[in-house]
Amino acid sequence: MKATHLKIIGCTLLIAMLACRSGRQQSASERPNIIILFADDMGYSDLGCMGSEIRTPNLDQLAREGVLMTHFYTTSRCCPSRASLMTGQYAHRVGMGHMNYDWELPSYRGFLTNGAVTIPEVLQTAGYRTLMTGKWHIGDERPNWPIDRGFQRFYGIPAGGGVYFWPPVGLERPVYLDDRQIEPEAGWYSTDAFTTQAIEFIKVAKKEEKPFFLYTAYIAPHFPLQAWPEDIARYAGKYDAGYDAIRRARYEKQQKLGVLPPNLELSPADFGDWAAVEDPAFEARRMEVYAAMVDRLDQNVGRLMAALEAEGLAENTIVFFLSDNGGCPNGLNNTPEADLGSPTSFVAYGKAWANVSNTPYRLYKAMEQEGGLLTPLIARWPAGIRQPGRITHEPAHIIDFMATCLDLAGADYPQSVGDDPVLPPVGRSFLPQLRGEEADDKRPLFWEHEGNQAVRQGPWKLVKRHRKAWELYNLDEDPTELNDLSGQYPEKQRALLSAYEAWARDNGVRDWPVPH
Incomplete structure (x- = not known):
């Protein structure tokens, strides 16, 4: 597909979508x-x-x-x-x-x-x-x-x-x-x-x-x-x-x-x-x-x-x-x-x-x-x-x-x-x-920006600053991220890190600084 990026406005390609809507479509006065x-x-x-x-x-x-x-x-x-x-x-x-x-x-x-x-x-x-x-x-x-x-x-x-x-x-x-x-x-x-x-x-x-x-x-x-x-x-x-x-x-x-x-x-x-x-x-x-x-x-x-x-x-x-x-x-x-x-x-x-x-x-x-x-x-x-x-x-x-x-x-x-x-x-x-x-x-949520990285699932959050060590927090007990539990729950840390690494691969995240 060329770099026109799905230019949909006024495009007849999408008109067909109107006919494919489910019965949950509401009337204009209700929406x-x-x-x-x-x-x-x-x-x-x-x-x-x-x-x-x-x-x-x-x-x-x-x-x-x-x-x-x-x-x-x-x-x-x-x-x-x-x-x-x-x-x-x-x-x-x-x-x-x-x-x-x-x-x-x-x-x-x-x-x-x-x-x-x-x-x-x-x-x-x-x-x-x-x-x-x-x-x-x-x-x-x-x-x-x-x-x-x-x-x-x-x-x-x-x-x-x-x-x-x-x-x-x-x-x-x-x-x-x-x-x-x-x-x-x-x-x-x-x-x-x-x-x-x-x-x-x-x-x-x-x-x-x-x-x-x-x-x-x-x-x-x-x-x-x-x-x-x-x-x-x-x-x-x-x-x-x-x-x-x-x-x-x-x-x-x-x-x-x-x-x-x-x-x-x-x-x-x-x-x-x-x-x-x-x-x-x-x-x-x-x-x-x-x-x-x-x-x-x-x-x-x-x-x-x-x-x-x-x-x-x-x-x-x-x-x-x-x-x-x-x-x-x-x-x-x-x-x-x-x-x-x-x-x-x-x-x-x-x-x-x-x-x-x-x-x-x-x-x-x-x-x-x-x-x-x-x-x-x-x-x-x-x-x-x-x-x-x-x-x-x-x-x-x-x-x-x-x-x-x-x-x-x-x-x-x-x-x-x-x-x-x-x-x-x-x-x-x-x-x-x-x-x-x-x-x-229960879904995991992910973040990355300039080498700063994080993943949260449930109360657990794994987070790091660029070029620093990963830190693990239980946000239910420690919402302000003061008590790093990474040394106490290695299995939890490995599981979250594995999820983050899979997400990073799937989303094309590059190591920072990104070569260009």
Whole structure:
């Protein structure tokens, strides 16, 4: 098959799939609209409902009116997470084993490859209007853009993130409407603009009387730290107490909220004494701007929900919210203190604040410990979730989104497209978990990124950093991965390692660094 990658949109090859659907296909009036809101580099504890001091009333309300999943696994990096979300596959299997670079190896192409079918490609054949705004980052060039991979409408950035105010500083990130490059107007801020266009897309979909699938992939709160002055002002002085005080306050709030069990041990701090920080005002300011970016993200979730209410769509729309990975330890600082947060700012919040963001877990983005992998998942659907306000600690994985969306839409996964086979799905629907059913999930789950590796099955997790020894944890007893049991359970370690090695072979995982 040539590198057109199953370009299914409008393709007559898929029309036949409509006739092959099972009897579980629902009528258009019954099928919910589906919205996935995706944050970028947001840490585990950065929402109010997860223990944060950051003002997130709209997302907190979604959690109260829906379900909060505290153990939703992503991959540990943005491109692989986006690939797994869109396809229901492990990222290596569909060409996204690393980032958006083409190393001309099957698992490292930097775009979705042959055999991958996306959620919008399948839902479009089921009569859904398919819409996207935001950051794509799983295929920078045509024919690998959202409009080539199932989205009928697209507004945003095909390449990576790092864009808030316009024009971006030091980055080439053109903005497109469908396939046409546009020039943002004065006052453009990506978080606001992505929401505004999403609302416009929803209004058109309603007029067409079709259910819709909307994927809005925000760039926030990924660095560089840039926010509106009025949002930053809301957090003036909020972080003057320093890393440890904020982290401990979040940990205590998490326990009170039921996000953590009362006996969970907080992982050791990965920062020094605040009193020894060379420039505490600058460090506090970093977190003030980061908080402002999360705050603005929450404001836009509120705008989107208000639009659904105004259009009469809120009752039968399921809204998901999650992040692509844990907090980022990047310590980038290319901006004078006076400019921090401005349109010219190019600063990250650094490892210490990322440790706070990932409370109570260890380590960060790009690593396979829980701090790099876990995100809260919020799901709100008044017509379908009958016991709102529940918190579930059962694990699920980002590869499960494909099966879940098809379950919601009553659509069937294709076995082939014309003469071309489609990779069989590896995820499973977590819709039963959202409805309060217990998950009897004994499958192993796998991760690899830049030589960092992990496998989890049941409560057992085997994990390692690149070029370091494997460590074994019982997450039921030790959720923060503090007590390595590798010397005590050699048979368990061998079994998990064997499963990981088989998965790595099947998915084309290469030793890091990958030769190219």
